[in-house]
Amino acid sequence: xxxxxxxxxxxxxxxxxxxxxxxxxxxxxxxxxxxxxxxxxxxxxxxxxxxxxxxxxxxxxxxxxxxxxxxxxxxxxxxxxxxxxxxxxxxxxxxxxxxxxxxxxxxxxxxxxxxxxxxxxxxxxxxxxxxxxxxxxxxxxxxxxxxxxxxxxxxxxxxxxxxxxxxxxxxxxxx
Amino acid sequence: xxxxxxxxxxxxxxxxxxxxxxxxxxxxxxxxxxxxxxxxxxxxxxxxxxxxxxxxxxxxxxxxxxxxxxxxxxxxxxxxxxxxxxxxxxxxxxxxxxxxxxxxxxxxxxxxxxxxxxxxxxxxxxxxxxxxxxxxxxxxxxxxxxxxxxxxxxxxxxxxxxxxxxxxxxxxxxxxxxxxxxxxxxxxxxxxxxxxxxxxxxxxxxxxxxxxxxxxxxxxxxxxxxxxxxxxxxxxxxxxxxxxxxxxxxxxxxxxxxxxxxxxxxxxxxxxxxxxxxxxxxxxxxxxxxxxxxxxxxxxxxxxxxxxxxxxxxxxxxxxxxxxxxxxxxxxxxxxxxxxxxxxxxxxxxxxxxxxxxxxxxxxxxxxxxxxxxxxxxxxxxxxxxxxxxxxxxxxxxxxxxxxxxxxxxxxxxxxxxxxxxxxxxxxxxxxxxxxxxxxxxxxxxxxxxxxxxxxxxxxxxxxxxxxxxxxxxxxxxxxxxxxxxxxxxxxxxxxxxxxxxxxxxxxxxxxxxxxxxxxxxxxxxxxxxxxxxxxxxxxxxxxx
Numbered sequence: 001x002x003x004x005x006x007x008x009x010x011x012x013x014x015x016x017x018x019x020x021x022x023x024x025x026x027x028x029x030x031x032x033x034x035x036x037x038x039x040x041x042x043x044x045x046x047x048x049x050x051x052x053x054x055x056x057x058x059x060x061x062x063x064x065x066x067x068x069x070x071x072x073x074x075x076x077x078x079x080x081x082x083x084x085x086x087x088x089x090x091x092x093x094x095x096x097x098x099x100x101x102x103x104x105x106x107x108x109x110x111x112x113x114x115x116x117x118x119x120x121x122x123x124x125x126x127x128x129x130x131x132x133x134x135x136x137x138x139x140x141x142x143x144x145x146x147x148x149x150x151x152x153x154x155x156x157x158x159x160x161x162x163x164x165x166x167x168x169x170x171x172x173x174x175x
Numbered sequence: 176x177x178x179x180x181x182x183x184x185x186x187x188x189x190x191x192x193x194x195x196x197x198x199x200x201x202x203x204x205x206x207x208x209x210x211x212x213x214x215x216x217x218x219x220x221x222x223x224x225x226x227x228x229x230x231x232x233x234x235x236x237x238x239x240x241x242x243x244x245x246x247x248x249x250x251x252x253x254x255x256x257x258x259x260x261x262x263x264x265x266x267x268x269x270x271x272x273x274x275x276x277x278x279x280x281x282x283x284x285x286x287x288x289x290x291x292x293x294x295x296x297x298x299x300x301x302x303x304x305x306x307x308x309x310x311x312x313x314x315x316x317x318x319x320x321x322x323x324x325x326x327x328x329x330x331x332x333x334x335x336x337x338x339x340x341x342x343x344x345x346x347x348x349x350x351x352x353x354x355x356x357x358x359x360x361x362x363x364x365x366x367x368x369x370x371x372x373x374x375x376x377x378x379x380x381x382x383x384x385x386x387x388x389x390x391x392x393x394x395x396x397x398x399x400x401x402x403x404x405x406x407x408x409x410x411x412x413x414x415x416x417x418x419x420x421x422x423x424x425x426x427x428x429x430x431x432x433x434x435x436x437x438x439x440x441x442x443x444x445x446x447x448x449x450x451x452x453x454x455x456x457x458x459x460x461x462x463x464x465x466x467x468x469x470x471x472x473x474x475x476x477x478x479x480x481x482x483x484x485x486x487x488x489x490x491x492x493x494x495x496x497x498x499x500x501x502x503x504x505x506x507x508x509x510x511x512x513x514x515x516x517x518x519x520x521x522x523x524x525x526x527x528x529x530x531x532x533x534x535x536x537x538x539x540x541x542x543x544x545x546x547x548x549x550x551x552x553x554x555x556x557x558x559x560x561x562x563x564x565x566x567x568x569x570x571x572x573x574x575x576x577x578x579x580x581x582x583x584x585x586x587x588x589x590x591x592x593x594x595x596x597x598x599x600x601x602x603x604x605x606x607x608x609x610x611x612x613x614x615x616x617x618x619x620x621x622x623x624x625x626x627x628x629x630x631x632x633x634x635x636x637x638x639x640x641x642x643x644x645x646x647x648x649x650x651x652x653x654x655x656x657x658x659x660x661x662x663x664x665x666x667x668x669x670x671x672x673x674x675x676x677x678x679x680x681x682x683x684x685x686x687x688x689x690x691x692x693x694x695x696x697x698x699x700x701x702x703x704x705x706x707x708x709x710x711x712x713x714x715x716x717x718x719x720x
Contacts, residue, residue, distance in 0.1 A: 009684055
């Protein structure tokens with residue numbers, strides 16, 4: 001036995017809820033959904049409240065979701081999601097696979113004013129279907145291509161089925 | 176030339192579950208059960224194929240955390256004790272079932288299996304099971320590859336490329352220390368991929384990686400041959416996509432082979448069935464019932480009533496299933512071969528722990544399959560991905576699609592309401608680690624040891640197992656406390672380094688507990704912006720010495 005005890009190893013720290021920084025992070029979950037988490041530091045929050053002359057709870061925080069066009073070169077459109085003032089993460093139904101997105105977290109002190117506070121990284125949603133891009137040097141005649149892809153899609157297995165034994169493997173039955 | 180090829184790939188992984196701080200650990204038992212029920216039986220299969228001079232090929236991925244546990248002397252000793260206690264139980268069981276024509280042969284089967292395991296483990300390899308894998312690697316018939324250091328879910332760590340690089344480089348480095356040469360391929364944890372990853376993989380000198388079916392199928396441009404030929408990615412290495420038909424035949428909950436009624440029932444175990452007085456010494460000291468591995472019944476049907484296990488009938492089924500599997504591969508290559516200018520390649524990856532633990536007859540199925548395919552290699556020939564690449568077929572240049580092999584095929588298993596809170600901390604701590612590596616580019620002595628340990632704690636927190644278990648919802652307290660305690664240890668070390676106040680005795684305790692990857696160098700976390708690739712790979716070599 002090692003002379004190690006849980007008490008000795010315990011760091012005595014507890015994981016902080018926040019780290020005192022400004023950050024907005026965007027992660028893709030699947031072809032249709034994004035996940036964002038954020039932290040607005042106290043100085044930043046104070047500055048915004050000071051500039052607008054009102055408290056955070058009255059500033060109507062929103063996430064603005066920017067989408068690029070299919071070529072990924074320019075912003076095509078955006079939409080906004082109203083947030084709860086105390087929220088620090090959000091799932092966003094972005095809706096379009098294989099597109100680049102980024103976010104701005106801001107507030108709407110007045111109806112026609114969007115005041116951005118944080119900007120996120122950029123992510124691309126996964127495709128959920130065959131690519132439309134065809135390399136002419138690597139092209140099967142259409143009837144052959146249909147035959148090839150038909151069989152693959154026919155046998156595609158819902159991954160839920162695949163996970164079932166895996167879940168059983170890693171976890172013991174209830175006692 | 177055969178009509179087609181098949182690559183059988185087994186991925187063996189467990190998170191780093193080493194608990195010297197507890198006298199008995201339920202989680203270490205995951206590892207012990209896997210050794211007894213999966214790794215040793217699979218090794219036996221390959222050793223017998225070698226002995227009988229059978230033509231076969233298997234690609235075996237050993238995750239770095241698993242290799243580290245196999246190499247750890249503390250766990251070696253604990254497993255030795257665990258195995259001895261099972262052998263004792265086996266002898267008790269032989270006594271208990273004496274004269275019973277149904278159960279006594281089964282008790283004898285378990286006793287013989289455990290005696291064989293003990294022979295392999297204690298005598299033949301002196302408790303260093305990895306030696307057996309090294310031996311197989313040398314035959315050229317089994318290709319051993321590895322995975323990211325602690326099986327981090329790379330797309331969700333990818334906010335910092337350095338974190339992804341460190342996961343991969345530390346894993347590759349450790350493999351190289353053990354096997355004397357770098358791995359040629361890599362198993363991406365959970366088959367999770369996102370575009371851009373291939374650049375880091377290529378930079379690390381890898382030749383190939385494996386993706387989920389739709390990783391290759393939905394690649395862009397559209398792959399001409401679907402998943403039946405690997406792709407060349409922009410990173411200069413190949414991507415192999417999982418064949419859905421072979422996963423279905425084995426994994427499908429309803430139609431998959433492991434559910435056959437003649438196979439052994441997993442859930443009827445003497446750890447649950449026998450009197451507490453009799454079995455208590457072999458269970459958790461707190462009196463918790465659990466699996467012992469002694470299971471005497473067969474699946475029988477979708478009913479609670481179970482009939483006794485008939486070993487001969489089960490082995491016969493395993494043989495029939497292997498024949499069926501081979502027959503279907505023949506049909507498959509016939510179908511796809513007619514559409515392709517080259518023999519199709521079927522990529523069949525599985526969790527190694529399925530074979531033997533959950534599917535008791537799985538190793539015999541593999542044994543039968545290899546023997547049958549060896550005899551019929553003119554039709555479908557077993558290959559390793561590396562061998563297939565060496566055949567020199569031109570590969571189509573495509574970028575694979577972001578994907579994983581988890582439920583729904585993308586990242587949701589590892590990113591949902593049960594585990595999403597974790598990423599804020601993983602990303603922040605990775606950022607802190609990267610800046611430590613930048614601020615202390617040439618630490619030595621205790622400072623260097625503290626930085627190395629901080630990086631180890633971060634790697635351990637990054638394991639994909641913790642968010643996976645949180646989603647699955649059993650043992651989720653353990654997963655949460657593992658992730659949190661590694662993060663807290665990291666944060667405290669980071670603060671001590673920054674404040675120049677390292678608590679050396681605490682550091683030594685951590686080094687003795689979270690002790691994986693000797694020779695690991697925290698500078699793998701150096702910023703990729705101010706370190707060019709060449710410098711970093713030179714560093715990688717230096718870290719190993």
